[in-house]
Amino acid sequence: MGDLYVPLDHERGGVAAQVASGLREAVGSGRLAPGDRLPSSRDLAADLGVSRGVVVEAYEQLVAEGFLVSRVGSGTRVAPAATRGRAVAAELPExxxxxxxxxxxxxxxxFPRERWLAALRHALATIPSDALDYGDPGGIPELREELAGYLRRVRAAEVDPADLIIVGGVAQGLSLVLHVLAEREGRLGATDRGGRPGAADRAGRAGAAGNGGRPRPGGRAGRIGLAVEDPTSQRQVPLLRRAGADLLPVPVDGRGLDVAALRERPARAVLVTPAHQYPTGVVLSPGRRAALVEWARESDAVVLEDDYDAEFRYDRDPVGCLQGLAPDRVVLVGSVSKALAPGLRLGWVVAPPALAGAVRLARSEFDLGSPVIEQYALAGFLRTGGYDxxxxxxxxxxxxxxxxxxxxxxxxxxxxxxxxxxxxxxxxxxxxxxxxxxxxxxxxxxxxxxxxxxxxxxxxxxxxxxxxxxxxxxxxxxxxxxxxxxxxxxxxxxx
Ligand SMILES: Cc1ncc(COP(=O)(O)O)c(C=O)c1O
The missing domain is CATH 3.90.1150.10 (Aspartate Aminotransferase, domain 1)
Known part of the structure; x- marks a missing residue:
């Protein structure tokens, strides 16, 4: 094949991730078609002015994601179904x-229309006019209090309302958290490349699990290696990639995510559905829960817990959330999409304090927060027992x-x-x-x-x-x- 345009910023860290991202973009935009043969790693490395190891790493990443296939004798090609994973679809699928x-x-x-209407009416009749101004980007305090109590009681989560952020559903929660984590990786990458770690980089390093963690204005966009369950919700894949995640699939078996396989991936975070894996429906076993937390602690990694349908358990006692076992490592993300309606676009993120602060700040910089009247209505609905x-x-x-x-x-x-x-x-x-x-x-x-x-x-x-x-x-x-x-x-x- 001829020359392949892959834009690179050599000043920025993570050159292999940049090569991978450039190739994904080339497939997404149609410049590379399914079945196309890629240059040998040696040729592409020479063209791009990087070491061959960088290109090999990028190819391996894309093979793991299913974007490329590599066969002895026929080189590396774009996978037949690669366009399925386009980073940005030009049009919504039908x-x-x-x-x-x-x-x-x-x-x-x-949907409990009457009772929701009553909750909305009550909110509108009682909130002061000032409450209709821009609210706290992390959500109104009343709802954060109610949800913290609910999650402690029903999900055995460990929640301080100060570390709970109201978001527009699990989808937005994951986007925000990954954006913040990827940005931190970008800063780490710049430091790891051999530069002297500056004060800002040290603050960034403490970002996810440690102290500080405020994204600097104009912080560099980065990418983060995110392990995901295989199989996984395909609707989430584009949003994860768009938020800065390079996906590292890990198989799921009868006990949930295979943590031994996870250990072999260069992941800095993992996204799991422990209460009811989507789509296999497996509940993550107690042994795997402990192993996952141990992996996160050893690797200084973050576990993202998608608690999307945990309210509905039928035959056994409810399984507490993973976050309750390790609130310093696990970010709990949930929503009212299954309990009430996806169209409400109301959800929550519970994160360790530094990360919670960074997510709240990111929310303020993206779009200033969620609709206030619906937040009051949900707070009232929870308070009066309507939700239960x-x-x-x-x-x-x-x-x-x-x-x-x-x-x-x-x-x-x-x-x-x-x-x-x-x-x-x-x-x-x-x-x-x-x-x-x-x-x-x-x-x-x-x-x-x-x-x-x-x-x-x-x-x-x-x-x-x-x-x-x-x-x-x-x-x-x-x-x-x-x-x-x-x-x-x-x-x-x-x-
Ligand atoms: C695996 C999974 N996570 C999360 C969600 C819910 O997303 P949201 O809360 O953004 O509506 C869904 C909805 O279908 C889902 O299937």
Whole structure:
């Protein structure tokens, strides 16, 4: 292949990460197409004026992410499905707003409209006019207090309201935290390159887990090696990359994230869904929880805990959050998206004090905070017990729906293996060999079953599977829908 344009800032640290990021961008923008052969590491290193080891490291990173494939004899090529991981999609995929197919969305027909309206009315009738000004970018104190109490009580989290930041959902929480962590890595990288560590770099080094941690105005953008579960939510991948993360996939087995495999990755942070892994539904085992915290302490790394559906547990006692075990290392991120509605865009980040301060400052610099009236409404909803009552009611309903789906599958599709049903709003279905995930998803959609293919969530290949949502499947519809799915899939196979 001819010359490849990869912009590099030699003054900045992390040259291998820059090469990797340049190649990702080349794929994302279409300058490199799936199947294209890349220059040898020796040639590209010579073109870019860097050592060959730098290019080898970048290629290895992209192979681990599934962007490139490397085979003895045929060199390194862009992976056939690489465009799937485009850093920035020019247009939203069609499925983006497809509520019907989302396996993890709640039943929005059960949104407590009357009680939410009462909470909004009460807020508007009682808050002083001054409260409608720009609020604290970290959230109104009333809501931080209520949420801290709730998370201590229900999730066994260790929370000081001062270290809790209100955000627009888990998505924004992760973006902000990663942005801050990547910025800190950028400063560390500049120091590690051989420069003398200046006072600002030392302050940056203390940033995530230690003291100080205020991002300097104009702090350099950096990248951070972030271990992610394989498989993982593919909707999160672009936001993680955009926030500065270079993804390092780590396999998930029956006990959750494989911590021994994590130890082999050059990760500075890890993102996990311990209460109910998405999409496999596995609960992170006690042994793995301890090992993960030990890894974080030994490696001076940060654990990001995505607590996206932890309110819904059906068969066992609730599993406390990881953050409660190691509040100095774990950042807890959650939202009301499953309990109430994703459209409210209300969530929280609980972080060690220095990182919490940096995230709050970043929020103030990005967009000045979350809508104030809704924050008061949620605070009131929590205070008056409305949130707990709604959750109790929905837990009962979702449990009936889950049981109906599981019964229907056992009766009509016994060849499908059902996993991860103790919690959350979806089950993980291992499909019989030869079943095409996308076809199952399309047929399910016609039948009103919300399913998502697991294939696009994988970095390494795996057997066909889907995440099947049961939150919107009425009990009386389950058997008929599953029976029909079986019929249509069998007819397709026969044809
Ligand atoms: C794995 C995972 N994390 C987090 C979320 C929720 O994101 P948010 O709180 O931004 O609505 C979802 C929603 O589907 C999810 O599937």
């Amino acid at each position: 499925s983006y707003c497809d509520y019907q197919s989302r396996a993890t969305s709640p039943d929005l027909g059960h 009552r709604h959750l109790r009611r929905m837990r009962r309903e979702y449990r009936r729906r889950r049981d109906a789906l599981v019964r229907a599958l056992a009766e009509h599709l016994p060849e499908v293996r059902v996993r991860g049903i103790e919690a959350g709003l979806h089950a993980h279905l291992d499909l019989p060999a030869g079943w095409d995930e996308e076809r199952v998803v399309a047929v399910a959609r016609e039948l009103g079953l919300a399913m998502e293919a697991v294939g696009p969530m994988r970095f390494a290949p795996g057997r066909p599977a889907v995440a099947a949502g049961f939150s919107r499947l009425p009990v009386h519809r389950a058997a008929e829908a599953v029976r029909e799915l079986k019929l249509r899939m069998s007819a397709g196979a026969a044809g």
